[in-house]
Amino acid sequence: MSTLSARNRRKSPAERAAEIALAARQIALTEGLAAVTVRAVAARVGVAPALVAHYQPSMTVLVAATFGAIVAAEIDEVAAELAACPTSVQALGALIDTLLGPERSAVTVIWLDAWSLGRSNSALATEVGRQMDAWQSFLVAQLQAGVIRGEFVTDDAPALAWQLLGIIDGLNAHATVRYGDARTERPLVRTIAEHELALPAGALRSTAAGS
Amino acid sequence: MSTLSARNRRKSPAERAAEIALAARQIALTEGLAAVTVRAVAARVGVAPALVAHYQPSMTVLVAATFGAIVAAEIDEVAAELAACPTSVQALGALIDTLLGPERSAVTVIWLDAWSLGRSNSALATEVGRQMDAWQSFLVAQLQAGVIRGEFVTDDAPALAWQLLGIIDGLNAHATVRYGDARTERPLVRTIAEHELALPAGALRSTAAGS
DNA sequence: GCTCTTATTGATCGAGTGATCAACAACCTG
DNA sequence: CAGGTTGTTGATCACTCGATCAATAAGAGC
Numbered sequence: 173m174s175t176l177s178a179r180n181r182r183k184s185p186a187e188r189a190a191e192i193a194l195a196a197r198q199i200a201l202t203e204g205l206a207a208v209t210v211r212a213v214a215a216r217v218g219v220a221p222a223l224v225a226h227y228q229p230s231m232t233v234l235v236a237a238t239f240g241a242i243v244a245a246e247i248d249e250v251a252a253e254l255a256a257c258p259t260s261v262q263a264l265g266a267l268i269d270t271l272l273g274p275e276r277s278a279v280t281v282i283w284l285d286a287w288s289l290g291r292s293n294s295a296l297a298t299e300v301g302r303q304m305d306a307w308q309s310f311l312v313a314q315l316q317a318g319v320i321r322g323e324f325v326t327d328d329a330p331a332l333a334w335q336l337l338g339i340i341d342g343l344n345a346h347a348t349v350r351y352g353d354a355r356t357e358r359p360l361v362r363t364i365a366e367h368e369l370a371l372p373a374g375a376l377r378s379t380a381a382g383s
Numbered sequence: 384m385s386t387l388s389a390r391n392r393r394k395s396p397a398e399r400a401a402e403i404a405l406a407a408r409q410i411a412l413t414e415g416l417a418a419v420t421v422r423a424v425a426a427r428v429g430v431a432p433a434l435v436a437h438y439q440p441s442m443t444v445l446v447a448a449t450f451g452a453i454v455a456a457e458i459d460e461v462a463a464e465l466a467a468c469p470t471s472v473q474a475l476g477a478l479i480d481t482l483l484g485p486e487r488s489a490v491t492v493i494w495l496d497a498w499s500l501g502r503s504n505s506a507l508a509t510e511v512g513r514q515m516d517a518w519q520s521f522l523v524a525q526l527q528a529g530v531i532r533g534e535f536v537t538d539d540a541p542a543l544a545w546q547l548l549g550i551i552d553g554l555n556a557h558a559t560v561r562y563g564d565a566r567t568e569r570p571l572v573r574t575i576a577e578h579e580l581a582l583p584a585g586a587l588r589s590t591a592a593g594s
Numbered sequence: 595g596c597t598c599t600t601a602t603t604g605a606t607c608g609a610g611t612g613a614t615c616a617a618c619a620a621c622c623t624g
Numbered sequence: 625c626a627g628g629t630t631g632t633t634g635a636t637c638a639c640t641c642g643a644t645c646a647a648t649a650a651g652a653g654c
Binding site: 595596597598599600601602603604605606607608609610611612613614615616617618619620621622623624 | 627630631636639651
């Protein structure tokens, strides 16, 4: 009927490209990076498969770009959230709260896909490296801000950032894969951060809720 | 020549099944779990693709079994290594050394593949859960042995084991994905373990080398 | 040596994948 | 309203995957 007869309007390249990128992100978040195929994206946009191919040099780069866009958006989102925190201690606590929160599982799955698929998709592998660097830089900036403010003490923020991110990613991976399992608390991340930054014990306990 | 004319000998089902399982493990370790296909395994064994399918109810279960075999073998290997340690402190130190060692990257990649592929292969997902439980049980046993011996102090070994494994997996994933990157030391795992088990600082530093 | 069980094969199907290209048609420009 | 630019399509290719099945032949038992 109407849906069938609704021949697709012609759109500007920029607009169409944005549609495709959006559809790719949605598919990745709901069905995984491996599900981002020419046909799947085309079907979601409501367009012929050839058009998707027309807008992309190759599907491997679309997958890589999709991954990059999702992660970059997350970094921006978290950054915006942290910017509202008055102290570095609160910011770090909020960061850990957010990164360990249950609503992150969709993105965690994307990371797992990317780590696995990166072996056979070099464009994706490059993007994975880029986004890991971006996260580390972001965390380093947070830590150094705390040092400057006199809240944190550390002599190697970059190395600490790498380790904290690795720890968080590992805990998230476990939590995501063992979905539905006993929802164990994971207080060690905060304990570690407090210990390594010379904070008093409990300083990073979730102070999020409440004004 | 000889290789071509060498028509395949008939083998007992058990023998052939073992060959297939071995080939699948080798392929998984060198090219990833996703490369374990009917044709790849058949080619490695030197047999027709149909034979591999004949020995397996479905490829998804072969992939799951291959993953399980690789991880189970690793647990056995590590367990044998730790059994030689006279004290629980040394055993835990050796465990961390081994798990963080560079020669583990092949298995780490298998874990990443399994986590990603598990979403579309329920048999694999089940096996992933099983092997994660196996690792956790193993570590819990180690920790409790140390508690009984009076070397460790902890009130929740199971939760601690889960977190330590998550941390180790995350650090390994990062190290594997960022291959060739600055080989940073990752002393936090030992620091955490010492802190959580009421050990003196430095107790878990690699004492591996030397008699 | 013959027979019979069964391990093994070749051929093939159906469903995916990415990618290409001539043809079409929607829209802008004149 | 005509003409040209270009966004869009349908058809199709080459390749991969898992899976099936009749036909073959290797080897054990007699």
